[in-house]
Amino acid sequence: EFCYLFDCGEGTQRQILLADLNPMKLNEIFITHWHGDHYLGLPGLIDTMSFENRLKPLTIYAPEAERLTNLLDLGYFSKEFKITPKDVPAKGCQIKKLLETSDFKIVSLPVRHNVAAVAYSLIEKDRVKINKEKAKMVGLPAQGLIYREIKEKGRVIFEGKKIEFEDICLVEKGKKIVYSGDTEICGNLIRLAGDADLLIQDCTYFDSERKEKYGHASLEDVVKMVEKAGVKRVILTHISRRYRDLEKLRRRLRDYPTLTVAEDFMKVTI
Structure with missing residues (x-):
C-alpha cells in the first residue's frame, strides 16, 4: 500500500483526520510550488507526526526544495524522523522520473505559473495477465x-x-493520473496530460478574465486542452472564491460530461 500527498495547504491535516485517514502512513509528499495555499500545512503535519512518534523517514519533493529547510527552521520541531527534501526541476521541457516501484512511477514536468512550479503524474505500469x-x-x-x-x-x-x-x-494498459498544480495551459502540461485517465486541473476562472496575469487556467482553456490531449476525465479544482454557487458551476459543465467540479473528501475510482 502506498500513500502520497500532493500539496499541503493550510488545514490539510484537519481534512486528513476528518476523512478518517492516517497521516502516519504517508510515504512521500509532493509540493507543486511555494505559494502558501500549497505548503502552509506542512509545519503542523510534521509536528503531528513527531507527537505520534513517527520514525519512518519522510521525503518531500518540491521545486526550490531548499525552501523546505528554511520553513522547518522557523520553529522548534522535536522530530525523531529524518526529512529529506528532493529538488524537482522547474525549468525546461524534460519529464523527470522522481520515483519508481514495480507497479508505477511518479514523474514531474515544469509548468507555467508566476513562480517556479511543476505538475506531477502517477503512471501505472502495464499489467500482463494470463x-x-x-x-x-x-x-x-x-x-x-x-x-x-x-x-x-x-x-x-x-x-x-x-x-x-x-x-x-x-x-492491461496502466492508468495515468496527472495533477496540474497552479498553471496556465502550456505545452508541457498538454504533453504530460496526454491520454491521461484522470487530470486534476487548476480551473481558477470560469471566465477568461485576468488569467494571464496570475498564471492560472480558465474553463475555456481546460476544455480546449482536454480535447487536444485526449484526457478521459477531469476534476476541476483551485476554483476562485468569486464563484460561490457550486450548483451554477455544475450547470456550466453539462455540455462537458468528462469534467467535474472537485468536492471535499471526494473519492475517485479509475
Missing part, C-alpha cells in the same frame, strides 16, 4: 514457473511446442 482458457487450449498447466518465463522472455518451449507471449497473455 488468459487461462487460452493457456489450457495450448496444453499448459494451471500454474507454474513457466508463466514467469513466458512473461520475461516472450516465448517458451513446452513439451516440444513453441508458445508465444501473444498466444496466452493479455496486456
Whole structure:
C-alpha cells in the first residue's frame, strides 16, 4: 500500500483526520510550488507526526526544495524522523522520473505559473495477465514457473511446442493520473496530460478574465486542452472564491460530461 500527498495547504491535516485517514502512513509528499495555499500545512503535519512518534523517514519533493529547510527552521520541531527534501526541476521541457516501484512511477514536468512550479503524474505500469482458457487450449498447466518465463522472455518451449507471449497473455494498459498544480495551459502540461485517465486541473476562472496575469487556467482553456490531449476525465479544482454557487458551476459543465467540479473528501475510482 502506498500513500502520497500532493500539496499541503493550510488545514490539510484537519481534512486528513476528518476523512478518517492516517497521516502516519504517508510515504512521500509532493509540493507543486511555494505559494502558501500549497505548503502552509506542512509545519503542523510534521509536528503531528513527531507527537505520534513517527520514525519512518519522510521525503518531500518540491521545486526550490531548499525552501523546505528554511520553513522547518522557523520553529522548534522535536522530530525523531529524518526529512529529506528532493529538488524537482522547474525549468525546461524534460519529464523527470522522481520515483519508481514495480507497479508505477511518479514523474514531474515544469509548468507555467508566476513562480517556479511543476505538475506531477502517477503512471501505472502495464499489467500482463494470463488468459487461462487460452493457456489450457495450448496444453499448459494451471500454474507454474513457466508463466514467469513466458512473461520475461516472450516465448517458451513446452513439451516440444513453441508458445508465444501473444498466444496466452493479455496486456492491461496502466492508468495515468496527472495533477496540474497552479498553471496556465502550456505545452508541457498538454504533453504530460496526454491520454491521461484522470487530470486534476487548476480551473481558477470560469471566465477568461485576468488569467494571464496570475498564471492560472480558465474553463475555456481546460476544455480546449482536454480535447487536444485526449484526457478521459477531469476534476476541476483551485476554483476562485468569486464563484460561490457550486450548483451554477455544475450547470456550466453539462455540455462537458468528462469534467467535474472537485468536492471535499471526494473519492475517485479509475
